[in-house]
Amino acid sequence: MTSTLGRVAALLGAVAVVVGTTLATPAPALASGGITGQAPCPDAPEFICGTLTVPLDHSGATPGTLDLAVAVTGNTTAPKGDLLFLTGGPGQPGVPAMRRTASTLAPVLKDYRLVMYDQRGTGAHALQCPGLQEDMGSSDLAVPRRKSVADCAATLGPNARFYSTADTVADIDRLRRALGDQRLTLDGVSYGTVVARRYALAHPAHVARLVLDSVAPPQGFDPLDLAALPATARVLRAACRATGCTTDPAADLAATVRRYGNGAQVLSALTGYEFIDPDYGGVAEILREAATGQPAKLQEFFAFVHREVDTASAEELSQGLHSATVCADSRFPWGTADTPVAGRAAALERTRRQLTTEQTWPYDAATATGLGSLLVCLDWPREPVPPTPPAHRKLPDVPVLLLGGDRDLATPYELLYQQAESAHHPQIVIVPGAAHSVQNRAADPAGRQAVYDFLLT
Template identity: 80%
Template sequence: MTSTRARVAALLGAVAVVAGTTLATPAVGLAATADQARPGGGIAGQAPCPNAPEFTCGTLTVPLDHSGATPGSLDLAVAVAGNTAAPKGDLLFLTGGPGQPGVPLMKRIAGKLEPVLKDYRLVMYDQRGTGAHALQCPGLQEDMGSSDLAVPRGQSIADCAAALGPAARFYSTADTVADIDLLRRALGDQRLTLDGVSYGTFVAERYALAHPSHVARLVLDSVVPQQGDDPLDLAALPATARVLRAACQATGCGTDPAADLATVVRRYGDGAQILDALTSYEFTDPNYGGVPEVLHEAAAGQPAKLQAFVEAAHQGDAAPAEALSQGLHAATLCADSHFPWGTTDTPVEGRAAALERTRQRLTAEQTWPYDPATATGLGSQLVCLDWPREPVPPTPPAHRKLPNVPVLLLGGDRDLSTPNEWLYQQAELTHDPQIVIVPGAAHSVQNRAANPAGRQAVYDFLLK
């Protein structure tokens, strides 16, 4: 058995994977000139993708404002596999974030989906504000990297909002959904099969709700429910106990990491930072090797290794905007989400007081093994606390079900980013869902799980 010291050293050294991104693959795609493309037209500039000539790259030009009230357009990079005679049509793979591009990951995802690509033509694209055209907010990028939960500096948030200006409101999920329908038309499809991961599941669900007749089937991997994520993270907070105990049982750690975590949060008050670190670390080791030991030491009054773990996880989250744009992440979440103070159309004055009232109402049972201050202190919420007031898109009716098409809901039992509680919430709004939970897997099952059961479930589902 590896010593505790060695395991902790390996733990801290391993936290260098950027969640859900592949940084080594260069962005590909060809920019269209003004006379080649028009908003809502076809895919311009089609040619073999640089560094991946087996795929065709081009550009889809879409309106900045789909209502037409504000002028301007955006160029979105698109990559298409070479199977033009696919009997089951086009499979659009949607990446996560929000803020992650698609085209740079085309080769990797094609490799994961290879068994179905005789029947489907794989399509990926860079959602607005990502990839080569990523929204740039340097301070926010430095503070958060690829994290959803890291707490940024107030000045970074203010600088980002000022840099994006009024156009920030054109980067909601509703805008992305409208872009996808223009992409569908440009591809010549009546219906699309959508495979979404993490935030990509939310985009797929919202597309299916907006355009039910244009969806053939849905793969939802690491599910964000169609109502959106909860900025208070009241599913992930208690899920931490379940996940850590399952990992501990798998590795024989000999302690109760959930009880130790509760003691640590009560003693040191650093719940938001610990949840951020644990959520990042699931991408490195779904068994959370070494984590129970550092929690146990911290609970006994020796927090140095836990503090080092948290710092290492934060450093490992570093990522450029081209890999995951925190500017786009903020613009989208602030446009989409419902907070304790309402939406971003709520006046800024009074938001902080509403958040504090929420903290006072939260119970220990709702947040254990964390505390109420953890729920109201996460970066995913604080980014939008002082975000300038702006109009937000309408939300679909809360209890409208997805269209009656085949749906696969896929999750890992070690996932803290999108805990399985969210998957089952979405299942309630799905006709006859197929549910697959992969033991030992964390976030992004198709892309990352060592256990092949999830990928096989996707192959079987798509080839029916």
């Protein structure tokens, strides 16, 4: 297999043509008894809201149910069927974003009925971990206090294991049946791309086509973030060229990390800042001053990003749900969630010693092993591991569109090209100057237009 960088060089800028056609059936009315309490949404009465009740434990071994909020547009005769839009995180609800998403996808909604729902543990029924929420907010990478992690695990208890991606996939198939659909078109952003791919692998006969925007790793999370670390140099240098800066921000970042040992904090702040300015305006100057021993502006930058981006309530992005899902799904340097806690720190230290400069530059090995979501799971209680498909299993042979931005650090486009290899006939669109969540946030409309063309073809 060629290297990731080799794949990027070969594929960058190329858009593959999707071949074949997909038969579609009109979107039926909501199936009787599947979604209860149907009525106009309280905050968006142009849409219909209801409740889907699912088992806490899909195996049936543990009793209990969960109520998931669902919202749909009112067009029950959409000729191309239902379009399920999947939000990110994990931890973001769907229903509160219904109006914004419907506006973004308006050109296709004569042909599709838009469906959104709150994944288990999000929204009005968000898992609540106040200390962890305060420490991390909307960040994947901010380092939490160990007490916050312990308190969250104690609050969630043994039921934390029922909030994995496998459980969400099972919920979606319940939703599909409640909608009366044979097949769904799935549009996922960030962690939503993980859910969409996992659903397609588990239920290939029930997928019409896939839009994957800001593509995350197959298991949703790389605990060492080994795509984002080297991608930072590419992204910052591209932003520097676009804004006319005269320094090398990658070299200055490397010098800053060597001087202060704050790589995890820098990466967290840069990943948050892309949501404010994908040109990373002012960052090159901040890094140059820090590299030469003047860190005051860098500290102000950290505080600004935490205040403006990383603060979020559990209802907006539940860190309890995020931790439960990431810890259940992921493979770590110590193994999985079923690895005894006592041996995890030693395994992580062995990994730190083995990491190379090539893997981590312009950061260091301590950055890779010191990121927030990894440290949450370091002390997370031992629990059974949910089923996961093989990492390199092919997606079903349906049309697949992959979108990325060339300024995205949260899910760098190197990940997109890796995942494109699992599709049979991928269409790839990289939007220049765009950061994370192309459909929702990119100033350049090329990504949204690609989605419209793809869905309507």
